[in-house]
Amino acid sequence: MKCIWCGKRLDNDGIEKNIYYRELNMDESFHFCCENCKKDFIRYLNDVEKNKNKFLIGLFGLVFIYVVLNIIVSILKFEILSKGILIAFGCLFGILLIRCPYGTPETNKWIGIKNTIKVIRVMSIFIILSSIIFGLIM
Ligand SMILES: [Zn+2]
Numbered sequence: 001m002k003c004i005w006c007g008k009r010l011d012n013d014g015i016e017k018n019i020y021y022r023e024l025n026m027d028e029s030f031h032f033c034c035e036n037c038k039k040d041f042i043r044y045l046n047d048v049e050k051n052k053n054k055f056l057i058g059l060f061g062l063v064f065i066y067v068v069l070n071i072i073v074s075i076l077k078f079e080i081l082s083k084g085i086l087i088a089f090g091c092l093f094g095i096l097l098i099r100c101p102y103g104t105p106e107t108n109k110w111i112g113i114k115n116t117i118k119v120i121r122v123m124s125i126f127i128i129l130s131s132i133i134f135g136l137i138m
Pocket residue numbers: 003004005006007008032033034037
């Protein structure tokens with residue numbers, strides 16, 4: 001059993017002391033190593049609740065506009081623009097993920113939400129940097 005927030009392993013003694021939290025509209029209960037992890041987790045849940053629709057619209061919107069722009073660019077043979085499009089969308093996508101670093105339930109359970117957020121933010125910076133580099137050398 002691990003703390004869902006920081007990923008710290010909870011030993012058997014800990015399990016009796018550890019803090020449960022049950023969202024009314026969730027079937028799952030979560031385990032925490034301390035009150036602070038629980039507090040951060042609740043803040044995260046509220047953030048996901050508030051932003052998940054915006055995040056999904058943003059994500060599919062970006063992919064859709066990216067594809068449409070690339071089709072237009074290749075029809076009009078403005079290939080020079082595709083570098084700019086790659087850089088712009090790489091940055092937008094990275095910024096979206098930095099703002100909404102929502103992982104899957106599997107990764108959350110595996111390494112804890114706190115570490116999942118870190119991994120996603122590092123990946124986002126990598127996406128931004130590689131889109132700029134590929135855009136420039138392409
Ligand atoms: Zn913890």
